[in-house]
Amino acid sequence: MRVRTYTRHMTNAARGRPRSESVRRSILEAARDLIAERGYQQLSFQAIATRSGCGRQTIYRWWASKALIVADLVLEGQLTLPQQPVPDTGSLDVDLTEWLERITASLRDPAVAALTRALISAASDDQGHAQLLYAMTTGPYHQGLVDRLARGQSLGQLREAADPAALADALIGTVLFRTLIAGAQPAGASAVIRALTAP
Amino acid sequence: MRVRTYTRHMTNAARGRPRSESVRRSILEAARDLIAERGYQQLSFQAIATRSGCGRQTIYRWWASKALIVADLVLEGQLTLPQQPVPDTGSLDVDLTEWLERITASLRDPAVAALTRALISAASDDQGHAQLLYAMTTGPYHQGLVDRLARGQSLGQLREAADPAALADALIGTVLFRTLIAGAQPAGASAVIRALTAP
Amino acid sequence: MRVRTYTRHMTNAARGRPRSESVRRSILEAARDLIAERGYQQLSFQAIATRSGCGRQTIYRWWASKALIVADLVLEGQLTLPQQPVPDTGSLDVDLTEWLERITASLRDPAVAALTRALISAASDDQGHAQLLYAMTTGPYHQGLVDRLARGQSLGQLREAADPAALADALIGTVLFRTLIAGAQPAGASAVIRALTAP
Amino acid sequence: MRVRTYTRHMTNAARGRPRSESVRRSILEAARDLIAERGYQQLSFQAIATRSGCGRQTIYRWWASKALIVADLVLEGQLTLPQQPVPDTGSLDVDLTEWLERITASLRDPAVAALTRALISAASDDQGHAQLLYAMTTGPYHQGLVDRLARGQSLGQLREAADPAALADALIGTVLFRTLIAGAQPAGASAVIRALTAP
DNA sequence: TCCTAAGCGAGACGGTACGTCTAGTCTTATT
């Protein structure tokens, strides 16, 4: 991920023609669109170059693999599970179910599903960056979930033995796995919520 | 998967040289070994043919895609999460934790991890066969988990509101997702178990 | 040069799809035309494939380098100095001058010049095949010249000390060098002839 | 070849930073060494820049093509057939044979052969500058040969009908052609000498 | 002493071609 840009900052030399920001954006946009249209597996450097109108070498110069392009898409915020804030109506049960519904609704959009699936493929593809990509994918709403679970726990809506961070991970994992890989409704997550929050 | 073989049975004509079973097995074995060694993404028809010593066309004749070869590997029982029976010592908490430990232990074997990851990639790759591949992957131990959860529930070790089938799905999903994609320890699953089974 | 075809003959197995003669010819024709149009240096596997309508790999399968394609063009007789028989009117002086004139006339055709220059470039380029290419280039008329010189010598029109084979080489070398590399009229060759044959 | 420098003289403005003579020399030296090591075909602007430590643009600024760099190498005297004076012992036959031996001996040095071959390639490559490059290559010893031949002719060691200039050209052409392109011993030239100078 | 013009190292950019690999399809002889 822009390791070279980082190096530049280190040496603060800034020699030579500066990197073109517009080219960088057009590459990321082309990659995003191609993933949405045909999926991560079909994505190729060639196709990105053709679509974005740049030379193939320009992509190789900045990204070592498809997985790292996907990582940059995440950093750009162009590729995440939609940022769904967890509501707080006072009832943990109701709020988690509502959040779950919103997440699954947005995953019904083929483009969003394709982009998220790309993240999973990228992580599965490239074990060296798996944790990075995983953190990028789940990070944004992990914290929101943890906070909401902890608030519910302090009100006695979640038993003491439950670890909010672990539960948040399990909920996200279950949703993504069921929805994107199994291609099924994430009924399990909803049931888990009920099992956890039942009095 | 072997659609043509099926057609044969229908028309019961069976003219010409019969399909070679030994070739079929050597192809599947070659595919299995190549997945274990280099992963699903790197798997190619070419490499399978070379390794198994058959002609490339023979593979194309019987399998339309890499994903369907993986499906056959599952049918052959050469490619699944290891068949871990859920123990029953009387304590649901202890038994689930034990099962979880065994599963994660077997996933630490790189070959097993690669084969399982291949199933996930194949399902993610080929949406048309996603549910089939998903069922093949999780089927073997899904039922065992459901049974054990139901027994615990009847003994009051799991609250009434929890649906054993949904919980089984969530546990499996969480384990696979965390272990294979995130490349992390499936701490979440363990915590979920504690949260669910705490008195 | 068609080493693999030769191997085929050796093992006389002839398994698999046989090589397409029409493709082979279209490749050689495309190469010949491209050399005539743009020169040997500009010739590329890419361009040959595009022009002949074949896949690039097909060319790599049969020829390891541009130089060897040129060698095959020679074997095909599509690429030589034009086959000019040395006349025999009885006067060595007159006949050699006549032959020289015909050769230089045909080299004034840009296509012929380009093809012959390609042979020289190929030999200069690829030291490993230099002698082969040289023999291919000069072979066809070398013998004719030697014969004519020997006949003249036996009639006393060429001094005894002159070696016909060496003189033939020198004449050809001088013509090609002057015409193709220096881009000048091969006045030298004509003068050498006069010097040699003067009484 | 340094067209811009010439322009400078015309406008006698000479503003801005003057051309660096040290950079110019390091570029020519790098080109010379690379030709000696890997040949003219493999020579690239890129490699010259890397080896000489200058920017690529600096080379493009002053030379339009590889062939013109070679031309400058000749002007610098860094790239010619070795300057072999033609001896004069009184016997034309002996002297020419001696000269021929020296020339071929120096061409046995791979670096000298590579540099000379580069000149031929450059001339063959770039028809626009062919005569220039040819003149640069042969010029230095052409005159020496002509002089020696004329002296021999005046002593009756060479028949009257022979044109010294044309014979010099033929000798040089034969040597270069046989040695550098055919990769063979220039036996022909030696035989031509004997044929010409025999009583 | 500043200003302006040009040379220079560096390196990004759109390209073309390389040589290799794989995908699918096809055409042989053999089994």
Place this chain on the structure above:
DNA sequence: AATAAGACTAGACGTACCGTCTCGCTTAGGA
């Protein structure tokens, strides 16, 4: 027919150069 063999078109891979284009820095007059 199925099989091994392998040629064929197609196209992606990652690399190397091409020729062009900015950049910041340097080095010289001339103002």
